[in-house]
């Protein structure tokens with residue numbers, strides 16, 4: 854399953870996706886991943902909410918710390934599964 858997007862890939866592409874600078878292929882893979890991944894769906898909703906509240910996407914809205922925290926949550930979540 855080389856073409857399956859991972860949660861890490863999704864987190865890295867979320868800015869491009871929301872700014873609509875993502876490529877068509879990546880967009881399709883992104884949306885496919887979302888359908889099967891509740892965690893990433895929640896993450897995307899939170900990002901959309903952040904943008905609504907702040908009006909735009911900034912470096913601060915997606916801090917590295919927040920991304921690390923999310924990926925850590927994903928890892929422990931997958932280990933339990």
Ligand SMILES: [Zn+2]
Nearest residue numbers: 859860890893
């Ligand atoms: Zn995911």
